Amino acid sequence: MAVGTVRSSKVSAELENAAPVLSVENLETVFLTSEGAVHAVNGVSFSLQPGELLGIVGESGSGKSVTMMSLLKLLPMPPAEIRSGTVGFDGKDLLQVDQQELRAIRGGDIGFIFQDPMTSLNPVFTVGFQIMEPLRMHLGLNKANARKRAAELLELVGIPSASQRLRDYPHQFSGGMRQRVMIAIALACDPKVLIADEATTALDVTVQAQIIELIKDLREKLGMAIIWITHDLGVVAGIADRVAVMYGGQIVEYASVAELYDDPRHPYTKALLQTLPRHEGDRMERLVSIPGQAPNLSGPLQACPFAPRCESAHDRCRQENPPLFEVSPVQKSRCWLEDQEVVNA
Amino acid sequence: MPETAIAAPEALLRVEDLKIHFPIYDGLFRRKVGDVKAVDGVSFEIKRGETLGLVGESGCGKSTTGRAVLRLYDPTAGAVNFEDRDIASLPANEMRAMRPRMQMIFQDPQASLNPRMTVGAIIAEPLMEHTKMSAGERKDKVAELLDQVGLSRDFINRFPHEFSGGQRQRIGIARALALDPDLIVCDEPIAALDVSIQAQVVNLLEDLQHRLGLTYLFISHDLSMVRHIADRVAVMYLGKIMELAPMGKLFASPRHPYTQALLSAVPVADPKIEANRKRVILTGDVPSPANPPEGCVFCTRCPLAKKTNDKRCFTIPPEWREIEQDQFVACHLAE
Ligand SMILES: Nc1ncnc2c1ncn2[C@@H]1O[C@H](COP(=O)(O)OP(=O)(O)O)[C@@H](O)[C@H]1O
Ligand SMILES: Nc1ncnc2c1ncn2[C@@H]1O[C@H](COP(=O)(O)OP(=O)(O)O)[C@@H](O)[C@H]1O
Ligand code: SF4
Ligand SMILES: [Mg+2]
Ligand SMILES: [Mg+2]
Numbered sequence: 001m002a003v004g005t006v007r008s009s010k011v012s013a014e015l016e017n018a019a020p021v022l023s024v025e026n027l028e029t030v031f032l033t034s035e036g037a038v039h040a041v042n043g044v045s046f047s048l049q050p051g052e053l054l055g056i057v058g059e060s061g062s063g064k065s066v067t068m069m070s071l072l073k074l075l076p077m078p079p080a081e082i083r084s085g086t087v088g089f090d091g092k093d094l095l096q097v098d099q100q101e102l103r104a105i106r107g108g109d110i111g112f113i114f115q116d117p118m119t120s121l122n123p124v125f126t127v128g129f130q131i132m133e134p135l136r137m138h139l140g141l142n143k144a145n146a147r148k149r150a151a152e153l154l155e156l157v158g159i160p161s162a163s164q165r166l167r168d169y170p171h172q173f174s175g176g177m178r179q180r181v182m183i184a185i186a187l188a189c190d191p192k193v194l195i196a197d198e199a200t201t202a203l204d205v206t207v208q209a210q211i212i213e214l215i216k217d218l219r220e221k222l223g224m225a226i227i228w229i230t231h232d233l234g235v236v237a238g239i240a241d242r243v244a245v246m247y248g249g250q251i252v253e254y255a256s257v258a259e260l261y262d263d264p265r266h267p268y269t270k271a272l273l274q275t276l277p278r279h280e281g282d283r284m285e286r287l288v289s290i291p292g293q294a295p296n297l298s299g300p301l302q303a304c305p306f307a308p309r310c311e312s313a314h315d316r317c318r319q320e321n322p323p324l325f326e327v328s329p330v331q332k333s334r335c336w337l338e339d340q341e342v343v344n345a
Numbered sequence: 346m347p348e349t350a351i352a353a354p355e356a357l358l359r360v361e362d363l364k365i366h367f368p369i370y371d372g373l374f375r376r377k378v379g380d381v382k383a384v385d386g387v388s389f390e391i392k393r394g395e396t397l398g399l400v401g402e403s404g405c406g407k408s409t410t411g412r413a414v415l416r417l418y419d420p421t422a423g424a425v426n427f428e429d430r431d432i433a434s435l436p437a438n439e440m441r442a443m444r445p446r447m448q449m450i451f452q453d454p455q456a457s458l459n460p461r462m463t464v465g466a467i468i469a470e471p472l473m474e475h476t477k478m479s480a481g482e483r484k485d486k487v488a489e490l491l492d493q494v495g496l497s498r499d500f501i502n503r504f505p506h507e508f509s510g511g512q513r514q515r516i517g518i519a520r521a522l523a524l525d526p527d528l529i530v531c532d533e534p535i536a537a538l539d540v541s542i543q544a545q546v547v548n549l550l551e552d553l554q555h556r557l558g559l560t561y562l563f564i565s566h567d568l569s570m571v572r573h574i575a576d577r578v579a580v581m582y583l584g585k586i587m588e589l590a591p592m593g594k595l596f597a598s599p600r601h602p603y604t605q606a607l608l609s610a611v612p613v614a615d616p617k618i619e620a621n622r623k624r625v626i627l628t629g630d631v632p633s634p635a636n637p638p639e640g641c642v643f644c645t646r647c648p649l650a651k652k653t654n655d656k657r658c659f660t661i662p663p664e665w666r667e668i669e670q671d672q673f674v675a676c677h678l679a680e
Contacts, residue, residue, distance in 0.1 A: 059539040174630040204402040204566065206627045209610035213626055231540065234612030238619035257616045275544045277573035279613050280596075286551070287573065289544035293509050 020047035021192050021225050027085035029070045039297045040066040042249040053226045055240030057233055061294050063249035064229045068195050072106055108138040111186030115198035120182060121170040127181050128166025131188060138189045153184040158214055176207035197229045237261055245269050248295040248305030255331035265333035267310045312337055356390040357528060357560050363387045363423035365409050369635060381635045383409040385584035396561040398575030400568055405581040407564045411530040415447050445475050445524035450517050452533035457517055458505040464516055465501035471523045490519040511542035530562045547574060568611050572596050580604045583642040584634055590672035600668050600679045602649040649678050
């Protein structure tokens, strides 16, 4: 495995200055269901630099998946409604382009992998057919060339006897191998951006380690930018350049990986890191837990959604939702504690 | 504190060479064509008041072992001694009397709680089945159990779907405690919960253990949580235990090549450590438990066997040996 140093904040600052491949501004998505509204995504903005790996972490329900589904317009509408936002990609706003163009981009220039390969792969088609389809559709390859490229792709993701295995069905692969097939499909058209949503969550740690090594390796070879979504702070520590921490449908902290773990600023990030058991040395007497439960998203945010669980909450936190304050060129925190007025008071 | 907790540490549970094989039948004539060797010769003991962690990748036989301990399966071979009585061969009526003393907490609190029953009824059900308590006594006991697991008494008449995952797990724990058990098999009790909620549930389990002198078999694939909660840890692979050691030794100096690989795969939430991590990446897949490899079951993926090409690994099942005080491995080459 590549032994490297942690990417320094300088690198991240430089990343910031390049022209982004993807830039999301003020995305807002609401579900209007018979049981009421769910304000799932509440003004999410981030950008992805060429070749960057952005980690998105947060507990379940924090809006990670809905953010990604929104920007690819993969949500059922209704009940979903994208209330605002722009998604800049390749000089266009993906929220404005027509379905046909969007279909060409999805699985073409933007590849994606979701959590459960068993539900994403179609059980009645061979794996070969499912890799060849995007090649024929997006790249217009003929059957023979598509088959050749499909075999190359399976080999690239480390599946032994690749050309024979094209004839096999998904159930003939193990969980880890199916996830490799999903990665092969996502990479088929040489995407500029790869979105992986909990791509290793359902896998055992040993298989997760294989997949992560594979992703690191592919990144080096192919150079695409990656959004890696997970609830596992450990996984992100090992692969990300920058990290966005989500809570209540917002990014609450956005920082280079070194800063986030070294000097977390948002109370939620701090709390999350503190709940983890120690990995070496003496055990803790008791685990630190975050009291309370996930926030209620039935209305627009009127206050900091973390306030009911936050040790540092004060009156203002319960009255007004904080903006994302810039703590340093490589770190932002959505917390009133960062407001200069508060600091000075 | 109950007397049980003060008694000298003796083995509450002794599992000896346990085997659970599930028959495989061929489709048409329902002829038996083989066995899934889910658990294939497992031995361990758990002392009173102790927590034994049981780890390993999915499909290695952890749940089957846990269920066999409660005799939810009849063993193919071997013994499960609970206080020196082999419950695997106990007649039904005696087993019934034994049941209250061993309980289980499941991974998915959603699936293990009857959605049509109120919280009160769910927790009281074992009391109805196994005790002669009056309705009033049951109501008091349920209220006391809710207190113990940190749930409000007002929840008695609510239904499981009204609760969050963490709260539902507390309901499951209250139900498991109803009959004052000695042993609780916790099968992935936090796997379905968010990190911030996991800590709440683990703290509760530890508090209850101290207060009630409980003994836990704690099954989990989350090695860092097992490191936090377990006194000793058993590592399973393909139906067998590969290594068993006190927590400190297992994590600081794992001896079995599988344990070493497993621990090296666990991500650490620290970019500086991750950047310099040397991982043992296992190649290939876990073989089928219907057709395990000859010799050592780990030999097809073992880095040490690959490196040395030692014949024994591929032909002779390794013996269970004490490589260091209290640290046991099943490996020809570990040192
Ligand atoms: N189809 C849907 N209908 C209604 N609510 C939904 C739907 N999909 C997601 N949500 C809600 O949106 C919120 C964010 O969900 P999600 O993005 O899936 O979270 P994450 O991926 O971070 O776990 C949650 O409260 C979830 O319940
Ligand atoms: N009732 C059953 N019938 C047949 N095979 C089973 C049964 N229960 C478990 N198995 C098989 O036994 C093996 C061990 O399963 P399990 O104990 O659930 O593993 P774990 O809990 O470690 O994931 C797996 O291969 C599984 O498919
Ligand atoms: S016995 Fe051989 S194959 Fe098995 S773990 Fe030890 S070295 Fe590896
Ligand atoms: Mg999700
Ligand atoms: Mg299991």
